[in-house]
Amino acid sequence: MKIFCSISILFIFFQTFFFKFSFGNKIFYIQNISDTIIHENAEDSAIDAVIKSPKPPTKEKVKLVNEVTKYGFKDLFKNYSYNPTIPYSLQVNPHAETYMQDYLKANGKHLLQMKATSLPYFNLIDGILVQYGLPRELKYLAVIESDLKSDALSNKGARGPWQFMTYTAKDYGLRINESVDDRTDYYKSTNAAAKYLLSLYKNFNDWLLVIAAYDGGPGAVNTAIRKSGSRDFWKLQYYLPEESRNHVKKFIATHYIMETEHPQGFDYSTLAAINGSAKPDISEAEVSNSDTIPVSGRYISTIIAKNINMDVADFNRYNPGFDDMLASGGTYKLRLPNDKMNLFVANKYPILNACVNKLLNETNFDIRTNKQDEIKKKK
Numbered sequence: 001m002k003i004f005c006s007i008s009i010l011f012i013f014f015q016t017f018f019f020k021f022s023f024g025n026k027i028f029y030i031q032n033i034s035d036t037i038i039h040e041n042a043e044d045s046a047i048d049a050v051i052k053s054p055k056p057p058t059k060e061k062v063k064l065v066n067e068v069t070k071y072g073f074k075d076l077f078k079n080y081s082y083n084p085t086i087p088y089s090l091q092v093n094p095h096a097e098t099y100m101q102d103y104l105k106a107n108g109k110h111l112l113q114m115k116a117t118s119l120p121y122f123n124l125i126d127g128i129l130v131q132y133g134l135p136r137e138l139k140y141l142a143v144i145e146s147d148l149k150s151d152a153l154s155n156k157g158a159r160g161p162w163q164f165m166t167y168t169a170k171d172y173g174l175r176i177n178e179s180v181d182d183r184t185d186y187y188k189s190t191n192a193a194a195k196y197l198l199s200l201y202k203n204f205n206d207w208l209l210v211i212a213a214y215d216g217g218p219g220a221v222n223t224a225i226r227k228s229g230s231r232d233f234w235k236l237q238y239y240l241p242e243e244s245r246n247h248v249k250k251f252i253a254t255h256y257i258m259e260t261e262h263p264q265g266f267d268y269s270t271l272a273a274i275n276g277s278a279k280p281d282i283s284e285a286e287v288s289n290s291d292t293i294p295v296s297g298r299y300i301s302t303i304i305a306k307n308i309n310m311d312v313a314d315f316n317r318y319n320p321g322f323d324d325m326l327a328s329g330g331t332y333k334l335r336l337p338n339d340k341m342n343l344f345v346a347n348k349y350p351i352l353n354a355c356v357n358k359l360l361n362e363t364n365f366d367i368r369t370n371k372q373d374e375i376k377k378k379k
Contacts, residue, residue, distance in 0.1 A: 043064050043065065043067055043068040044068075044202060046061045046064035046065050047065055047068070047198050047199075047201075047202050048202075049061055050062075050065060050132060050133075050195065050198060051195045051198055051199050054173065056131045056132070056191070057131065057132060057133070061133075062131065062132065062133040063133070064133075065132065065133035065134075065198065066133035068201075068205070069133055069134055069135065069198075069201060070135070071205075072135065072201060072205065072206055072207035072210070073135065073137070073207050073208075074206070075093060075206060075208055075232055075233050075234065076092065076093055076096060076207070076208060076252065077091050077092060077093070078091050078092075078093075079091065081135065081137075082137065082255070082259055084259060088256060088259075088260055092256075093234070095234045096252050099249055099252065100249055100252045100253035100256065103246075103249050103250055103253045104253050104256070104257070107250075107253070108253075108257060109324065111143075111253070111254055111257040111258070112257060112324060113324075114143065114147065114148070115257060115258050116298075117359075118143070118148055118258075121139075121142075121148045121161075121186070122139055124186060124187070124190070125139040125142060125186075125190050126139060128187070128190045128191055128194055129190075129194055131194070132194040132195070132198060134194055134197060134198070135207070137207075137255055137259075138197060138207070140251055140254040140255050140258060141162075141193075141197075141211060141214065141251060142161045142162055142190075142193075143254050143258075144247065144250040144251055144254055145161065145162060145163040145214075146160065146161045146162070146163055148161055149161065150184045150185070150186055151184055159181065159183045159184065160181075160183030160184045160185075160189045161184075161186060161189060161190070162183070162189050162190065162192070162193040164183045164189065164192065164193075168196065169182065169183050169189075169192065172192035172193075172195050172196050173191075173192055173195075174188060174189065174192050196214075197210060197214070200213050200214065200218065203218060204218075204221060204231070205231075206231065206233065208233040208248050208251075209221050209231070209233055211247055211248050211251050212224075212233070212240055212244040212245065212247060212248050213244075214247070215243060215244045215247035216240065216241050216243065216244030216247075220240060220241055220244055221240065221244075223239070224236040224237075224239035224240045227239045233248065279320070280317060280318050280319065280320065280335055281317045281320070282317055282318055282335075286318075286337070289337060289338055290318065290335050290336060290337050290338060290341070291335070291336065291338055291341045292333045292334060292335045292336075293333070293334050293341065293344075293345070294331050294332070294333050294334070295326070295331070295332055295334045296326065296331040296332070297326065297352055297355075298326065298352070298355050298356050298359060299322075299326055299351070299352060299355050300323065300355040300358060300359075301315055301316065301319065301322050301323050303351060303354050303355045303358060304344065304351055304355075307343070307344075307347055307350075307351045307354065308336070308340045308343040308344050308347075309340075309343070310336070310337075310340050315336075318335045318336060318337075319332070319334060319335055319336075322334070
């Protein structure tokens with residue numbers, strides 16, 4: 001009997017110890033769904049396999065990973081992910097709208113300019129993220145890390161579009177020596193970033209927390225979770241270092257600009273035309289002798305002015321904010337003197353073609369590394 005009791009006590013002790021060990025290393029919580037403890041499963045094993053493999057994951061593993069990662073934006077969007085067919089304000093967490101406004105006011109113009117030129121980068125990054133079962137939205141982390149610059153170098157030594165420190169880069173298979181630095185290679189560094197993001201996601205199961213950890217390290221996020229008693233970003237944000245908290249703000253604002261076709265609500269002068277506050281600086285006589293037509297696409301003011309024999313300064317008087325509006329993907333009500341309008345309408349498509357060619361000729365892309373080299377034209 002004594003032996004039986006001793007064995008029972010040892011069994012209970014072992015169970016308790018094992019549960020605590022599992023709690024510390026093997027489980028995660030799903031916020032806003034339940035407080036159920038979920039133990040290591042096939043999805044976790046798939047994540048580990050993907051991180052360790054030198055090759056891109058198989059479709060089966062990607063499917064398993066996606067079953068976990070697709071819920072990662074549950075604290076940002078009501079239906080877990082962004083739906084471009086629904087107005088932004090109807091699906092985003094109310095906290096996010098006020099949270100990002102100051103950053104938008106200070107950086108909105110710059111982000112819109114990047115939106116107009118970043119499609120080749122985004123296409124490359126999207127293709128790699130999807131290979132790992134990650135949401136495409138994570139490409140905007142590279143925007144706030146480096147402005148998508150392959151040669152970006154921080155004062156702390158982080159380098160490349162994903163701003164890897166040397167030790168982290170080597171942990172995820174990137175070579176760094178006197179002659180090679182894979183952190184500047186778009187293809188290789190994005191593959192490494194995908195694995196690193198997966199590793200962080202396995203710990204936090206929330207992309208907003210992952211973004212904070214990408215900036216300040218996992219330890220800072222774990223400390224915030226412990227002090228706040230929550231894994232909800234909006235509840236623990238003020239327990240994070242300010243820089244890491246602002247990193248999330250930058251990400252949300254960048255996502256808004258890049259994903260919204262007609263961004264609204266900014267109060268900066270160069271985009272005044274977007275919210276209707278900019279007006280042509282022309283006389284009543286000029287108004288009566290002019291006409292308007294809606295235009296969209298990659299038109300450039302200087303190219304239009306050249307092709308209709310109009311001074312660029314006059315063109316801008318008639319059409320304030322023209323380039324910024326079209327760079328954001330919007331539609332502009334172009335106003336021109338009647339004779340100039342006739343020229344524009346007659347040559348609308350050749351002018352558009354000239355504008356597109358100018359954009360293409362200004363930038364030379366290496367599709368393998370997606371590195372961008374500016375071509376300086378000799379005068």
